Amino acid sequence: MKLLMIEAACPGVVSCADILALAARDAVVLAGGPGWAVPTGRRDGRVSLASDASNLPGFTDSVDVQKQKFAAKGLNTQDLVTLVGGHTIGTSACQFFSYRLYNFNSTTGADPSIDSAFLPQLRSLCPENGDTSTRVGLDNGSENRFDNSFFANLRNGRGILESDQKLWTDDSTKTFVQRFLGVRGLLGLTFSAEFGRSMVKMSNVEVKTGTDGEIRKVCSAIN
Ligand code: HEM
Structure with a gap:
């Protein structure tokens, strides 16, 4: 084209x-x-091969590692939370998170940060030993809509990727999630305004x- x-x-x-x-x-x-x-x-x-990329997947990264990877490109913790909010749109293949449903720990198998009512839903979408290419919305219930609900899902233990859900576990990133959600007592942040700002910042990296x-x-x- x-x-x-x-x-x-x-x-x-x-x-x-x-x-x-x-x-x-x-x-x-x-x-x-x-x-x-x-x-x-x-x-x-002049680089076009996936095998040339230095920073592959990252969906199991701790918040510290996520912050380090963003900081290496001049992006701060607020940019991290804001930009990962891009997961308000789109889907993930089961392959990137089904380990959280079956192989996460030795007792129930499941990642304890997953909401207990949500776990059976996710397990039926991604059955153990099922098709790992099946796709599931990253923002449960609102995968085609740019809105705040991705952050509400994190608060409710309904994040899909481990790296996304950890933004709620870690205090330094949780504060920004709460600010996007308008939690009382914290200075509010408007996701739609911040998203444009952080996208421009990211798009100016190493131009x-x-x-x-x-x-x-x-x-x-x-x-
Ligand atoms: C910590 C950094 C990030 C990690 C580890 C991450 C990881 C992932 C993974 C594993 C998927 C699923 C891929 C697939 O199954 O095809 C995904 C999808 C997606 N990501 Fe991210 N992501 C990150 C940051 C971002 C950022 C900064 C944006 C945009 C601002 C973004 C936008 C998207 C979108 C729109 C999709 C859905 C793609 C589709 O529906 O085909 N992600 N991400």
Whole structure:
């Protein structure tokens, strides 16, 4: 698509990195979320293989490790909680969390941070030895809607990924979840406003300009 339309009209001008940043914003708007101004002018990297990535999965990471990974890119604890709030949209394959349902500890098998009424629901969605590619909403009950309910789910022990649920266990991140939920006595934070701010911050990390990188002709591969 890029090759056909934008490359034909303005060859070598518009990067895939900019298209992706704009498309992410537009997808959030279509899901009922906020819009924000996306700065453009990025060039594309010359790395395109998953095997080149240094920081793979991370869905079992402790909050300390999540914070370290974000801090290494200049993103603080509030950015971490806000951006992981992106899990208000979309789904996960059972493969990334079914260990929490069956193989987490030696007594019940289940991660004790999972709400006891939610556990049987998740077990029926992801049966032991079932299809690990089955997909489950990351924001239970509201996977297509950009809203606050992902944070309410964390409060209620209904997070899907272990790394998501831990944002409620750890005091340093729990405070931000509570602030998004408008808990009395804490300074409120508006998720929709903060999300745009943190997305712009993240999209400005290690941007390539000038003669760095390239403008890809096809987004899925280096030129
Ligand atoms: C601590 C950092 C993060 C971890 C460990 C993490 C992990 C994951 C995992 C394991 C999945 C499921 C993948 C699959 O089954 O295909 C997922 C999906 C998703 N993540 Fe994250 N994520 C993180 C941060 C983010 C951020 C910062 C955003 C956006 C601002 C984001 C947006 C999404 C979305 C939209 C999906 C759903 C994709 C779909 O429906 O196909 N995640 N994430």
